[in-house]
Amino acid sequence: MSALTVELPLTSEFVPQASASVQYVAVDEESEGQRLDNFLIRVLKGVPKTHVYRIIRSGEVRRNKGRVSADDRVVAGDVLRIPPLRVSERAQAKALHPVAPARDFPVVFEDDALMAIAKPAGVAVHGGSGVSYGVIEQMRQARPLARFLELVHRLDRETSGLLLIAKKKQALRAMQDQFRERETGKTYLAMVKGSWPERLKVLDQPLHKYLLPDGERRVKVVSPDHPDGMRSVTLVKVIQRLRLPTGEQNSFDAFTLLEVTIKTGRTHQIRVHLANAGHVILGDDKYGDFELNRQLARAGLRRMFLHAWRLRLRHPVSGENMELHAQLPQELQEWVVSMDRLPN
DSSP states (O other): OOBOOOOOOSSSSSOOSOBSSOEEEEOOGGGTTOBHHHHHHHHSTTSOHHHHHHHHHTTOSEETTEEOOTTOBOOTTOEEEEOOBOOBHHHHHHHHSOOOOOOOOOEEEEOSSEEEEEEOTTOOSSOBTTBSOOHHHHHHHHOTTOSOOEESSOOOTTOEEEEEEESSHHHHHHHHHHHHTTOSEEEEEEEEESOOOTTOOEEEOOEEEEEOTTSOEEEEEOOTTOTTOBOOEEEEEEEEEEEOOTTOOOSOOOEEEEEEEESSOOTTHHHHHHHHTTOOBTTOTTTSOHHHHHHHHHTTOOSOOEEEEEEEEEOTTTOOEEEEEOOOOHHHHHHHHTSEEEOO
């Protein structure tokens, strides 16, 4: 198979698919505010998303000669250094003709500027890192007449709940500004192992992202003086205390249903903060109790119990205050109902 090796011009418009030498791409005004990874995935058509993330993580992509992270926002006039890339004609054809099946998701709210959907657990929000497609690719296929559909934020693949999608570029920028300035209120429902202490209401520990040998991303709590620690604040409120029905064989005593509000939006923040406090989220396959997860699967819980439940925001066009809710999914509701309640 041959590879395309066309030179990239100094612009983010009409970017070719690959290059055999270092290239430079300038960010235009229309792209300002986009995450770096989303910008590169859009302009480097035919380049596998896993490869895009690899060249960012390795530092081969540079912005104005400095290192840049996948979640950094690009600014008009930024010049991005792109390392040599090769892409097969087959990969290019696949990128130009998406294989994502069309799929609509339950709509919580929708108008001309914004849409909020209830994402199910087990579905990625977008393709990449070994996932061919996600929510946004499926929705674009389901709504071929939509001129603009872009993710405002992200949810972990294993997390269900509210996900915002912008239908206009103006709305995308306004909502991203709100998230960046921490002007939104994001509250989750999480079920954790053990009896959460009523007095423990604020978790304020820095988090640090790192990579496993296979390239998979992980997060850990670090000391306040850690050079790469990012301040992360999580608020916790006890909703209900539960246990498996009497007679069930298990090696644990109780569970606690929590209302968790994040004041910062770090990767895996809730999962890591709760696990560090000694109360892992049920079903968490990265930071959880794996033996407990196996027992819970036999008891009917076969997913992570983390749900993006409530979102407070300002409408990106009207400025009106809004509060959106995504009902706890049926499988989680039924599991909670099957539990024995304990006194708070």
